[in-house]
Amino acid sequence: MVKKRLVLNFPPHLIDRPVTYELITRYKLRVNILKARVTPKEWGRLVVEVSGNKNDLDAALQYASTIGVEIDPLSKGIAWHQELCIECTACTSICPSKALSVKRPEMTVEFDRDKCIACELCIPVCPYEAIEIQL
Amino acid sequence: MAKTIEEINEKIKKGTVVVLDAEEIIEFVENKGLKQAAEKVDVVTTGTFAPMCSSGAYFNLGHTNPRIKLGGGYVTLNEIPAYTGLAAVDLFVGATAIPENDPRNRLYPGRFPYGGGHLIEDLVSGKDVHLTAWGYGTDCYPRGKLDTWINLNDMNEAVLFNIRNCYQNYNVAVNLSDRTIYTYMGVLQPKMRNATYSSAGQLSPLLNDPLYKTIGLGTRIFLGGGVGYVVGSGTQHNPTVPRTERGVPRTGAGTLAVKGDLKQMSPRWLRGASFTGYGATLAVGVGIPIPIVDEEILFYATVRDEDIVAQVVDYSNAYPNCVPESICEVSYAELKSGEITVKGRKVPTAALSSYARAKEIATILKDSIKEGRFFLTKPVEPIPSADSEIEFKFLKERTKTSENE
Numbered sequence: 001m002v003k004k005r006l007v008l009n010f011p012p013h014l015i016d017r018p019v020t021y022e023l024i025t026r027y028k029l030r031v032n033i034l035k036a037r038v039t040p041k042e043w044g045r046l047v048v049e050v051s052g053n054k055n056d057l058d059a060a061l062q063y064a065s066t067i068g069v070e071i072d073p074l075s076k077g078i079a080w081h082q083e084l085c086i087e088c089t090a091c092t093s094i095c096p097s098k099a100l101s102v103k104r105p106e107m108t109v110e111f112d113r114d115k116c117i118a119c120e121l122c123i124p125v126c127p128y129e130a131i132e133i134q135l
Numbered sequence: 136m137a138k139t140i141e142e143i144n145e146k147i148k149k150g151t152v153v154v155l156d157a158e159e160i161i162e163f164v165e166n167k168g169l170k171q172a173a174e175k176v177d178v179v180t181t182g183t184f185a186p187m188c189s190s191g192a193y194f195n196l197g198h199t200n201p202r203i204k205l206g207g208g209y210v211t212l213n214e215i216p217a218y219t220g221l222a223a224v225d226l227f228v229g230a231t232a233i234p235e236n237d238p239r240n241r242l243y244p245g246r247f248p249y250g251g252g253h254l255i256e257d258l259v260s261g262k263d264v265h266l267t268a269w270g271y272g273t274d275c276y277p278r279g280k281l282d283t284w285i286n287l288n289d290m291n292e293a294v295l296f297n298i299r300n301c302y303q304n305y306n307v308a309v310n311l312s313d314r315t316i317y318t319y320m321g322v323l324q325p326k327m328r329n330a331t332y333s334s335a336g337q338l339s340p341l342l343n344d345p346l347y348k349t350i351g352l353g354t355r356i357f358l359g360g361g362v363g364y365v366v367g368s369g370t371q372h373n374p375t376v377p378r379t380e381r382g383v384p385r386t387g388a389g390t391l392a393v394k395g396d397l398k399q400m401s402p403r404w405l406r407g408a409s410f411t412g413y414g415a416t417l418a419v420g421v422g423i424p425i426p427i428v429d430e431e432i433l434f435y436a437t438v439r440d441e442d443i444v445a446q447v448v449d450y451s452n453a454y455p456n457c458v459p460e461s462i463c464e465v466s467y468a469e470l471k472s473g474e475i476t477v478k479g480r481k482v483p484t485a486a487l488s489s490y491a492r493a494k495e496i497a498t499i500l501k502d503s504i505k506e507g508r509f510f511l512t513k514p515v516e517p518i519p520s521a522d523s524e525i526e527f528k529f530l531k532e533r534t535k536t537s538e539n540e
Contacts, residue, residue, distance in 0.1 A: 086492055087492055090485050090486065094324065102485075104471075104473075107486075107491045124322060124411035127408035127410055128406060128409075
């Protein structure tokens with residue numbers, strides 16, 4: 001089993017093609033869609049966590065690439081700067097994946113980068129610029 | 136047996152004073168009982184660290200040569216406009232002031248990246264800030280313009296003067312509407328998907344002295360990392376609200392006005408803050424020692440999170456439209472657990488006030504007292520309490536009253 005976090009960029013002409021369906025049925029991948037943006041006549045963007053057999057995964061990415069999907073690793077991540085954080089916990093209730101959470105009873109903030117899906121909801125919530133998008 | 140503040144100060148001098156913070160005292164009293172604990176413990180320390188918008192600082196810049204009269208003129212510090220309606224080189228900067236060219240909410244929701252609070256933080260950090268000024272020129276103050284760099288050491292006086300800090304309890308904010316709203320209580324997701332609160336609960340100064348029996352004008356405090364003083368009740372001080380059996384207000388109630396020498400303070404305890412869609416402000420650290428002069432005062436200081444309740448208020452309608460409506464009441468124990476139940480639904484909670492930093496302040500204050508570096512004061516004047524006739528008024532918009540009527 002291999003697991004990867006990827007950004008799939010879809011050119012406009014693929015809008016009718018159920019690519020994710022093919023990744024699942026033909027290559028037996030488990031696809032967890034973390035974020036999606038699909039607009040007609042524009043490039044679509046899908047942030048996914050895919051897991052499956054290594055050969056299947058390689059073949060699936062080869063297939064997607066052949067039909068025109070541009071694939072990037074999910075390198076964009078969220079950085080939490082503890083030295084700027086005042087431990088108010090404001091970010092924790094808005095975080096959908098619980099990557100930002102409260103350690104009790106100390107009531108301090110903890111960040112688990114592995115759980116972060118880079119949804120960016122926390123960015124406007126932090127009053128102290130302690131959370132940053134890293135490109 | 137009652138103690139006096141003089142006796143407690145004598146113990147601080149001798150190094151025999153017993154100090155616990157407002158969290159530690161709870162278990163101590165559970166074990167020892169109120170009577171024995173009141174004899175043993177001399178001081179309980181409290182703390183809070185949260186955004187407090189009615190904060191600001193005044194400065195005396197020193198005179199230029201030739202002299203300039205800034206009073207009645209215009210001044211900016213790092214583009215933040217200062218209030219100049221004072222003498223020649225005195226200024227006041229409020230925490231929520233923002234540059235004239237900040238887009239505010241025209242690009243909704245605005246980010247408010249730099250405001251008066253950030254300026255105060257920069258000054259406390261020792262940074263140079265850019266001063267521009269325009270004066271109208273007089274015979275004794277002929278100069279018209281000024282453009283220079285300045286830091287805290289260059290100034291004669293720099294004083295933090297906050298007209299409302301340390302709110303005694305506060306609302307819990309939710310959003311019942313179907314769109315995200317941006318408030319001073321943070322970003323509130325639609326249909327009550329999150330709730331925010333802002334109090335240090337059992338560590339909060341005024342929740343440990345709910346009837347203001349020890350805290351008053353002249354009380355020496357920890358302020359922004361330095362020493363400060365309570366200079367009276369703050370604006371919107373509203374002590375006559377409903378209270379629990381222990382005297383703890385069920386809603387926002389008392390407030391304090393405080394001051395202190397900015398030159399002694401630290402950026403760890405004065406942090407500029409930007410509330411998306413709302414504005415800029417300053418997070419202020421305050422710690423207040425409570426002298427345990429008798430059992431009654433100790434009893435108040437043993438308040439626990441489960442004893443303190445707050446009102447859940449809808450910030451999409453009830454708050455902006457002044458509808459005096461609470462959805463329900465929840466305790467700080469529930470709020471701190473990370474989840475409350477409102478209208479039968481579980482809502483995740485988050486704080487704007489830092490409990491971890493409040494604890495750190497209470498600990499710093501405790502250590503300063505134990506090490507003989509901080510002495511207690513007896514207030515010169517009490518602040519109005521629950522038995523006062525203070526009435527919290529909304530502004531009544533009206534026409535001018537005729538002088539003949």
